[in-house]
Amino acid sequence: MLPCLSLRTSRALLGATFVAWGCFWGDSARAQVDVVNGGFESHSMLPNASGQFHLVDGWTHGGGAEGMPDYYHQLGTSGGDLPQTPLAKVSALKGRAIAGFVAYTDDQNPRHEYVVGRFSEPLEVGQRYEMHFAITSGRVHDWVNAGLGVSQLGVALSIDQPTQQGHERLDLEPQFEIHEALYDREWREISFVFTATEAFEHLTLGLFGDMPNVRREESGTRTMAYYFVDDFGIEEVSNVLMSEEDLDRGERGFEPVPGMFAPNAFSPNGDDLNDTWVWSMPEGQTGQLSVVNRWGLEVWQGQFSSKLGWDGTDAAGDPMDPGMYAWRMVLDEAFEGQSVWKGWVTLVK
Numbered sequence: 001m002l003p004c005l006s007l008r009t010s011r012a013l014l015g016a017t018f019v020a021w022g023c024f025w026g027d028s029a030r031a032q033v034d035v036v037n038g039g040f041e042s043h044s045m046l047p048n049a050s051g052q053f054h055l056v057d058g059w060t061h062g063g064g065a066e067g068m069p070d071y072y073h074q075l076g077t078s079g080g081d082l083p084q085t086p087l088a089k090v091s092a093l094k095g096r097a098i099a100g101f102v103a104y105t106d107d108q109n110p111r112h113e114y115v116v117g118r119f120s121e122p123l124e125v126g127q128r129y130e131m132h133f134a135i136t137s138g139r140v141h142d143w144v145n146a147g148l149g150v151s152q153l154g155v156a157l158s159i160d161q162p163t164q165q166g167h168e169r170l171d172l173e174p175q176f177e178i179h180e181a182l183y184d185r186e187w188r189e190i191s192f193v194f195t196a197t198e199a200f201e202h203l204t205l206g207l208f209g210d211m212p213n214v215r216r217e218e219s220g221t222r223t224m225a226y227y228f229v230d231d232f233g234i235e236e237v238s239n240v241l242m243s244e245e246d247l248d249r250g251e252r253g254f255e256p257v258p259g260m261f262a263p264n265a266f267s268p269n270g271d272d273l274n275d276t277w278v279w280s281m282p283e284g285q286t287g288q289l290s291v292v293n294r295w296g297l298e299v300w301q302g303q304f305s306s307k308l309g310w311d312g313t314d315a316a317g318d319p320m321d322p323g324m325y326a327w328r329m330v331l332d333e334a335f336e337g338q339s340v341w342k343g344w345v346t347l348v349k
Contacts, residue, residue, distance in 0.1 A: 033129075034120045035203065038232035040071065040097040047071045047080025053099060053115070061101075062116045062204065063164035069101035069113045072228075085228075087146045088138030093187045093230040093273075103207045104150045104225040106214065111167035114206035117232060122199035123157075124236075131155065131176075131234045132191040133205070135227050137183050140218055147222035149183025151283075152209025155192075157200040174208045180261070180280045181215035186272060187230070190261075193237060205229065213283060262327075265346040268312030268319070277345055278309035279329075287331035291345070294324060304329065312347050322349045 036058035043055045053069040074082045074096040083091045101113040140147045154174030176192040261280035268275045290301040299314045329341040
């Protein structure tokens with residue numbers, strides 16, 4: 001009998017609901033694909049300045065001397081160390097190393113940088129995969145020009161390594177895009193599910209839209225959207241999702257659509273990572289969100305906000321028990337032709 005593989009519940013997953021009660025069946029004899037050096041730990045030497053992304057094993061930026069991202073390590077020196085980087089204070093989410101890149105500059109001719117990784121083996125056409133990574137703006141210094149957030153950040157998959165001309169925007173079609181103008185001082189863990197349409201070998205993260213929304217959170221003159229990234233990974237998931245729930249009963253459940261991001265798990269344990277269950281929706285969307293337990297009792301409700309969410313407590317402020325909770329979102333204006341969305345979220349401790 002093939003093993004039943006349970007899905008991680010510690011990461012936010014785009015477009016997969018009802019997963020905590022189901023299981024995935026896979027072939028344990030087949031080698032598991034991964035992102036080569038997904039945590040940037042392996043390197044040819046430690047960084048001692050900005051612009052040394054070429055020191056990271058298995059990664060590139062697809063360009064020449066221009067458009068070079070940055071590499072940071074706890075044992076690095078000068079402009080290459082952690083947690084005090086030239087632009088912000090930030091620690092690695094996992095391990096001792098991270099990368100950083102300029103996604104956008106608010107200039108007449110915007111500058112763009114990209115990080116390009118590769119898979120340990122080509123993806124299998126027709127196979128579904130879950131890919132994840134972590135991203136943050138860090139705690140930006142007062143005296144630097146970083147401090148913007150932009151929308152249209154995405155991940156593009158390709159067979160060949162892309163080639164960038166100078167600092168120009170890469171003309172690629174991303175498999176995943178963040179429609180929110182992303183700016184977060186803490187690590188945001190992102191996951192998405194996709195089906196490989198080609199034997200992809202490379203992944204590219206950066207800004208692919210030509211008209212991004214710009215978010216200004218910091219005071220002072222800020223002209224750069226800069227992001228730190230860590231913990232890239234990928235794994236196969238089943239093409240068939242098994243569940244105890246009848247997915248066809250009642251209103252249509254959550255489906256993966258561009259622009260919507262509903263984490264299916266969070267862990268309110270006080271470690272400042274995934275402590276709050278927060279939605280992401282295209283800017284301007286509003287609605288009412290409610291959460292109920294397995295017995296149908298409402299434990300939390302509130303107006304939707306991309307900044308505020310459920311912290312895992314009930315109306316009296318008492319912590320809720322770990323487990324599965326159902327959510328229901330009623331939008332003030334229909335999104336993708338639908339006003340009511342629903343699904344499940346797992347509270348993990």
